[in-house]
Amino acid sequence: xxxxxxxxxxxxxxxxxxxxxEDLKAFVQIPSISTDPNAKADIRRAADYIAxxxxxxxxxxxxxxxxxxxxxxxxxxxxxxKGKPTVLLYGxxxxxxxxxxxxxxxxxxxxTRRGDNLYGRGTSDMKGQIVVVLAAIEALAQSGGMPVNVxxxxxxxxxxxxxxxxxxxxxNKDRLAADIAINPDSxxxxxxxxxxxxxxxxxxxxxxxxxxxxxDLHSGMYGGAVHNPAQVLCELVxxxxxxxxxxxxxxxxxxxxxxxxxERKELARLPMDDAFYLEQTGAPALYGEAGYTVxxxxxxxxxxxxxxxxxxxxxxxxKTVLPxxxxxxxxxxxxxxxxxxxxxxxMGKYLEARTPPSVHWELIKHAGSFASITDPNIPAxxxxxxxxxxxxxxxxxxxxxxxxxxxxxxxxxxxGIESVLxxxxxxxxxLHAPNxxxxxxxxxxxxxxxxxxxxxxxxx
Amino acid sequence: xxxxxxxxxxxxxxxxxxxxxEDLKAFVQIPSISTDPNAKADIRRAADYIAxxxxxxxxxxxxxxxxxxxxxxxxxxxxxxKGKPTVLLYGxxxxxxxxxxxxxxxxxxxxTRRGDNLYGRGTSDMKGQIVVVLAAIEALAQSGGMPVNVxxxxxxxxxxxxxxxxxxxxxNKDRLAADIAINPDSxxxxxxxxxxxxxxxxxxxxxxxxxxxxxDLHSGMYGGAVHNPAQVLCELVxxxxxxxxxxxxxxxxxxxxxxxxxERKELARLPMDDAFYLEQTGAPALYGEAGYTVxxxxxxxxxxxxxxxxxxxxxxxxKTVLPxxxxxxxxxxxxxxxxxxxxxxxMGKYLEARTPPSVHWELIKHAGSFASITDPNIPAxxxxxxxxxxxxxxxxxxxxxxxxxxxxxxxxxxxGIESVLxxxxxxxxxLHAPNxxxxxxxxxxxxxxxxxxxxxxxxx
Numbered sequence: 001x002x003x004x005x006x007x008x009x010x011x012x013x014x015x016x017x018x019x020x021x022e023d024l025k026a027f028v029q030i031p032s033i034s035t036d037p038n039a040k041a042d043i044r045r046a047a048d049y050i051a052x053x054x055x056x057x058x059x060x061x062x063x064x065x066x067x068x069x070x071x072x073x074x075x076x077x078x079x080x081x082k083g084k085p086t087v088l089l090y091g092x093x094x095x096x097x098x099x100x101x102x103x104x105x106x107x108x109x110x111x112t113r114r115g116d117n118l119y120g121r122g123t124s125d126m127k128g129q130i131v132v133v134l135a136a137i138e139a140l141a142q143s144g145g146m147p148v149n150v151x152x153x154x155x156x157x158x159x160x161x162x163x164x165x166x167x168x169x170x171x172n173k174d175r176l177a178a179d180i181a182i183n184p185d186s187x188x189x190x191x192x193x194x195x196x197x198x199x200x201x202x203x204x205x206x207x208x209x210x211x212x213x214x215x216d217l218h219s220g221m222y223g224g225a226v227h228n229p230a231q232v233l234c235e236l237v238x239x240x241x242x243x244x245x246x247x248x249x250x251x252x253x254x255x256x257x258x259x260x261x262x263e264r265k266e267l268a269r270l271p272m273d274d275a276f277y278l279e280q281t282g283a284p285a286l287y288g289e290a291g292y293t294v295x296x297x298x299x300x301x302x303x304x305x306x307x308x309x310x311x312x313x314x315x316x317x318x319k320t321v322l323p324x325x326x327x328x329x330x331x332x333x334x335x336x337x338x339x340x341x342x343x344x345x346x347m348g349k350y351l352e353a354r355t356p357p358s359v360h361w362e363l364i365k366h367a368g369s370f371a372s373i374t375d376p377n378i379p380a381x382x383x384x385x386x387x388x389x390x391x392x393x394x395x396x397x398x399x400x401x402x403x404x405x406x407x408x409x410x411x412x413x414x415x416g417i418e419s420v421l422x423x424x425x426x427x428x429x430x431l432h433a434p435n436x437x438x439x440x441x442x443x444x445x446x447x448x449x450x451x452x453x454x455x456x457x458x459x460x
Numbered sequence: 461x462x463x464x465x466x467x468x469x470x471x472x473x474x475x476x477x478x479x480x481x482e483d484l485k486a487f488v489q490i491p492s493i494s495t496d497p498n499a500k501a502d503i504r505r506a507a508d509y510i511a512x513x514x515x516x517x518x519x520x521x522x523x524x525x526x527x528x529x530x531x532x533x534x535x536x537x538x539x540x541x542k543g544k545p546t547v548l549l550y551g552x553x554x555x556x557x558x559x560x561x562x563x564x565x566x567x568x569x570x571x572t573r574r575g576d577n578l579y580g581r582g583t584s585d586m587k588g589q590i591v592v593v594l595a596a597i598e599a600l601a602q603s604g605g606m607p608v609n610v611x612x613x614x615x616x617x618x619x620x621x622x623x624x625x626x627x628x629x630x631x632n633k634d635r636l637a638a639d640i641a642i643n644p645d646s647x648x649x650x651x652x653x654x655x656x657x658x659x660x661x662x663x664x665x666x667x668x669x670x671x672x673x674x675x676d677l678h679s680g681m682y683g684g685a686v687h688n689p690a691q692v693l694c695e696l697v698x699x700x701x702x703x704x705x706x707x708x709x710x711x712x713x714x715x716x717x718x719x720x721x722x723e724r725k726e727l728a729r730l731p732m733d734d735a736f737y738l739e740q741t742g743a744p745a746l747y748g749e750a751g752y753t754v755x756x757x758x759x760x761x762x763x764x765x766x767x768x769x770x771x772x773x774x775x776x777x778x779k780t781v782l783p784x785x786x787x788x789x790x791x792x793x794x795x796x797x798x799x800x801x802x803x804x805x806x807m808g809k810y811l812e813a814r815t816p817p818s819v820h821w822e823l824i825k826h827a828g829s830f831a832s833i834t835d836p837n838i839p840a841x842x843x844x845x846x847x848x849x850x851x852x853x854x855x856x857x858x859x860x861x862x863x864x865x866x867x868x869x870x871x872x873x874x875x876g877i878e879s880v881l882x883x884x885x886x887x888x889x890x891l892h893a894p895n896x897x898x899x900x901x902x903x904x905x906x907x908x909x910x911x912x913x914x915x916x917x918x919x920x
Contacts (some may be wrong), residue, residue, distance in 0.1 A: 035779060037776065062791065160777055218891040219791060221891070223862055224749070224758040224761060225754050225758050230697075231553050231700075234694040235697075235698040236693060238697075240691075241691065241695075247583060264776060280682075281685065281688070282673050282674030284819065286686060288684045298682065307679060308771060308779070308781075308783070309694070309774070310770060314768045314769070318789065319619075319768070321893070322765050323766070327774070356747070359743075360744060384481060400680070402684060404680055427681070432676065432678045433676045434675070
């Protein structure tokens with residue numbers, strides 16, 4: 001690709017900004033909430049929408065392929081030819097639930113611009129990121145042709161832990177064969193800090209259900225007779241951390257890879273100190289495992305979080321009920337080399353040892369995934385570093401991230417390819433929360449970055 | 461009243477059984493849920509219904525009197541004349557919420573007979589009890605006239621802690637002046653165990669709200685950085701009991717009147733042992749303060765119960781949220797001489813001392829009431845004992861009860877009258893729970909008892 005063609009592609013991006021924003025608005029409008037069993041039709045609509053967009057870009061073999069859950073959208077644009085590398089682009093077209101609705105300042109599925117931001121569910125996580133990469137492909141295709149081959153795999157179950165994706169990858173190895181994967185489901189540390197993520201935490205998501213009496217009781221007539229399951233639940237959850245903020249599940253730290261001084265130094269360079277986290281979260285004070293900085297705790301140490309609690313009467317006012325049941329959703333973020341299934345067993349052992357005979361317990365398994373680390377010196381990562389430097393005028397930072405992207409592990413295991421983890425979301429994008437947004441100037445810089453990236457990758 | 465008149469009244473009760481049941485069904489049909497802010501019209505309908513019933517019985521000065529909340533229904537039937545005692549009948553026409561709806565085997569507000577029971581919200585607590593007493597009045601009025609004078613006070617906010625009743629009583633002392641109060645909001649220990657309650661526990665109902673971050677966070681991106689308020693809530697609630705099942709709020713036991721050996725002996729006579737409570741509750745094991753029997757713990761020792769817990773994502777499946785907020789509804793049952801306001805302050809001190817700086821806390825006050833004890837040797841209680849013995853062929857047991865009836869305290873304080881606490885509900889009536897019911901044979905025996913009671917009281 002000539003320098004003229006690249007300039008032409010970058011000019012195209014400038015000229016088409018409004019249309020790319022409209023493309024994102026249309027995509028956001030489809031409420032493809034994968035946790036909602038009633039949203040199956042919308043999930044399908046979102047898959048069809050993105051398949052249509054691929055066809056419009058000239059992709060071949062575009063298919064909406066069934067799984068046991070949401071369909072997977074695949075397609076390929078192999079016009080660069082055999083001498084050029086093939087990139088496998090990953091994305092997910094599903095989004096998180098939107099409750100509590102009353103906290104949204106504009107409708108969750110009507111993407112609304114306020115200032116430099118576009119608000120709406122999925123604008124950042126990650127419909128917006130898919131739109132970014134497809135916009136870059138469009139700009140290059142319209143300016144002399146794509147310099148690399150591209151295959152896509154867009155799933156619709158990321159927000160529920162991708163229960164069917166591993167099987168799909170195993171069954172479609174040939175279709176997905178590529179040299180490198182691009183996964184734009186990560187993010188940037190700040191508007192002026194281009195970021196490449198090289199490590200991700202894993203996840204073990206569980207649900208604890210306790211049952212005491214066989215029906216709700218009057219707390220006056222029975223308070224003092226039976227063990228309140230909500231009290232027992234609180235005692236069990238409280239015992240899951242010790243006074244040093246360490247997780248107490250038996251054997252939890254046995255496989256945890258320790259941080260060497262080199263990596264601690266690297267992490268300390270990231271501009272994410274206590275002040276950063278206090279500002280991002282609005283919490284009155286930070287908290288975590290003793291002996292580690294906040295960035296170490298978030299990126300490189302395992303944690304245990306309560307994601308949900310429910311028992312008894314939770315409406316307005318009062319009800320003097322002694323509840324029969326209590327429930328907690330609890331997830332552990334894992335680091336190399338923890339095993340999500342082992343962690344589930346550790347929770348089972350903890351409950352077995354600590355639950356009093358006055359209640360019955362049940363442990364339900366939701367998603368599980370291993371942590372992963374990508375080598376930052378491979379050519380595909382170096383090319384991304386260059387593309388970002390050309391766009392922002394500074395080298396990107398390399399970080400590990402607290403979140404979990406199971407597909408990265410599955411692509412390593414089953415396709416033998418590494419993932420380049422990037423994304424053009426910012427820390428204040430309110431992912432998984434009301435008023436999710438994407439910062440539009442960063443969204444457009446993301447498109448420029450991807451134009452340059454495909455160009456550099458095609459020249460290597 | 462002659463023996464013939466009494467026999468005639470008892471025969472009337474026999475003949476009118478079906479109609480009394482229909483009266484209860486019509487009353488139950490009105491969903492007068494006082495915790496529901498949208499049920500104001502139904503609350504008013506329930507008040508009007510019972511006012512209409514009083515007028516039909518020949519009551520005078522029947523009025524539906526406004527308060528800041530639900531109206532109070534008053535009226536009087538003074539036909540017995542000045543030489544006869546005046547009984548103040550208390551009742552509440554409001555009911556508990558009905559969630560979870562899916563557990564009801566028949567609609568909550570469509571009273572449905574299955575076997576010997578009539579199922580529906582309020583059948584036992586306490587629309588059914590009001591119907592019992594009014595049926596007895598009807599039977600006597602139709603058989604030669606009421607042997608005593610009766611005034612009624614029916615409130616509509618008992619299930620939310622009677623926030624406006626004390627003020628109403630203070631403002632209406634003359635209207636409510638009487639010799640003794642009858643409060644049929646208590647219950648029986650068993651179908652064949654007539655019961656008079658002489659002690660009630662008090663209540664301090666509070667709500668704890670914690671806020672950590674100022675918005676919900678992604679648990680992967682922030683897990684390890686901030687203190688999860690659901691975790692903190694669990695730690696705080698877990699700390700409210702020690703290993704002996706004692707409540708740890710500072711000073712909680714300072715005013716607790718200790719049980720003397722006489723009263724422990726009396727309580728031990730009640731047929732409510734571990735096996736009874738295991739059967740009633742279906743709990744796998746009992747639990748409570750060390751050093752006390754279950755009946756002592758329920759009747760004569762203070763307790764702390766979690767009535768509700770809520771935080772984060774509680775729907776089906778998973779959401780990797782680190783919640784911004786967590787809430788617990790917590791109520792303490794109090795015994796003489798604990799003060800609900802002091803207990804609230806103790807909770808405040810506990811939270812002040814134990815809440816980490818990483819979250820903000822707020823303590824919201826719901827209902828509060830003192831415990832109470834009535835002398836079992838006063839004539840009005842002795843008359844009730846005789847009426848029960850004539851109906852069941854055995855003397856009633858005298859018990860203390862775990863529940864709270866604030867109006868009993870207010871009538872002692874402001875009207876100078878004691879309450880005779882009875883009721884014709886059974887322990888398995890599912891009060892405050894799905895499938896509330898009343899046992900119809902006991903319901904009819906209740907009417908007979910009240911016919912005899914008024915008769916005995918009129919002869920004294």
